[in-house]
């Protein structure tokens with residue numbers, strides 16, 4: 001398939017947009033007197049954060065084996081989803097495509113931007129039906145296809161991602177929010193091959209830094225330049241940048257965190273299997289399970305009464321609740337609540 005180029009896909013007004021340039025962040029100074037940004041000269045955190053996130057990008061790039069020019073940093077990957085839609089989708093005209101069920105925010109940001117949302121229903125194993133994908137994408141010509149792998153809320157990974165990259169005439173976003181919990185390969189290695197690929201990752205899940213709100217988009221320099229052009233200049237605050245820099249310095253903790261969650265995942269699965277109202281636990285590559293229950297509304301309500309908060313996906317996914325892995329103590333509370341419905 002002959003692919004449209006990025007400049008053919010991007011909105012014309014975005015292509016013509018001049019980025020807001022913070023002069024001091026784009027130039028090198030030895031000991032500058034800072035009288036350019038109307039900040040307070042006093043106090044801690046009185047200065048604006050680095051709008052280019054230089055140090056952070058350099059560290060992330062080293063860690064991921066990429067170039068800093070292939071990385072955009074967002075206020076969570078949520079912000080990046082919003083920006084990607086804004087860059088490529090003309091309001092009231094263009095459409096995005098997503099798996100169904102999948103992460104709700106793709107449709108949310110598309111709706112804000114007045115873009116149509118085309119949903120491809122997954123089969124009974126929560127896999128994409130390739131014929132449906134080919135047919136629907138040809139008929140509707142969406143600008144962006146959001147692939148979530150591992151998929152939230154189903155937990156499984158998308159098979160054969162290259163097939164979609166080769167057969168989609170637009171931008172393919174592979175959202176890898178849960179990739180660290182999976183044994184599957186990241187799509188980052190496909191960046192060299194596919195100029196229409198954007199990989200999203202986040203510090204919110206395996207890195208345990210949801211409160212910092214830091215996510216990344218990895219893509220060609222051309223796409224990253226566009227994201228940097230449309231983002232708010234100071235979208236990632238100084239405290240968060242420092243925290244993530246420190247986390248990367250201590251990246252051995254990441255592996256430990258993932259291992260602990262995988263141990264808890266195995267424990268929780270074996271406990272859930274013994275609960276009478278559990279009908280099915282879907283296989284997962286993530287830090288959560290989708291679980292099918294007998295009388296899902298009652299189960300959800302009873303858990304809520306015991307202040308065990310879970311995420312009911314029924315009726316969209318019949319009889320199912322999504323439950324993320326907690327500490328052993330939290331997991332025990334869930335199991336105790338389920339045993340005493």
Ligand SMILES: Cc1ncc(COP(=O)(O)O)c(C=O)c1O
Nearest residue numbers: 076077078103152177202204215
């Ligand atoms: C698939 C997926 N993508 C993105 C996000 C958002 O992540 P962030 O915290 O980086 O905004 C989530 C959060 O639940 C998610 O499940």
